[in-house]
Amino acid sequence: MPRVKGERKLEILKALAQMLEQPKWEKITTAALAARLDVSEAALYRHFASKAQMYEGLIEFIESSVFTLANRITTDETDGERQAEKLLEMLLVFAEKNPGMVRVMTGDALVGEHERLQVRMNQFFDRFEATMRQSLRQAASAPGANPGPTDASAQAGAMLRYAIGCLHQFVRSGFSKKPSETLAAQRRYLPA
Numbered sequence: 001m002p003r004v005k006g007e008r009k010l011e012i013l014k015a016l017a018q019m020l021e022q023p024k025w026e027k028i029t030t031a032a033l034a035a036r037l038d039v040s041e042a043a044l045y046r047h048f049a050s051k052a053q054m055y056e057g058l059i060e061f062i063e064s065s066v067f068t069l070a071n072r073i074t075t076d077e078t079d080g081e082r083q084a085e086k087l088l089e090m091l092l093v094f095a096e097k098n099p100g101m102v103r104v105m106t107g108d109a110l111v112g113e114h115e116r117l118q119v120r121m122n123q124f125f126d127r128f129e130a131t132m133r134q135s136l137r138q139a140a141s142a143p144g145a146n147p148g149p150t151d152a153s154a155q156a157g158a159m160l161r162y163a164i165g166c167l168h169q170f171v172r173s174g175f176s177k178k179p180s181e182t183l184a185a186q187r188r189y190l191p192a
Helices: 007-020 030-037 041-047 051-076 080-097 099-105 115-141 152-172 183-189
Strands: none
Touching (some): 007 051, 080 099, 080 115
16 A cells, blocks of 8 residues: 655654653664664655754644644633733643653754754744744733733743643653742742
8 A cells, every 4th residue: 555645754753753752762773763663864865955854744743733722712702811821821831742852842862963843943942932922912901801911921931931841840850850840839839
């Protein structure tokens, strides 16, 4: 039975993500990835010009998934403060469901790879922070909002740094310390 176009590419990315999920993670080589898929390294390079392109495929998955969900949250939730809270929670739950991707998000998997990959992950987090900042600005300008001083930029930055810390802790714990498991208790200490 012939493969659907792009199916092998997805298999390669899925195998790469699964390899990144191993608690005793080591730098992934194309040889190890090819062995896992029971194909030659040349077969990998028919679909990706380099290992960096494979990581770019994972980053594209992260961006697409997270911002599709973020758009849904900002469309469905009218309260800006609740939007920001839901965005934060969504990012943490996404990480729990995709532990291999967290190694890409934190940059662990990108060490020694092309620097453009880390730049792209930094841009992802900048964009996510901007989305939260917009939600918090919306909350501050809503009718009946607390008239006290608000700094949406500082709030969004603090929330993002909390999330990044949770992602790092998740990786360092061998994926045992779930990012969202303490959110409910810690939410009151967050600035939103």
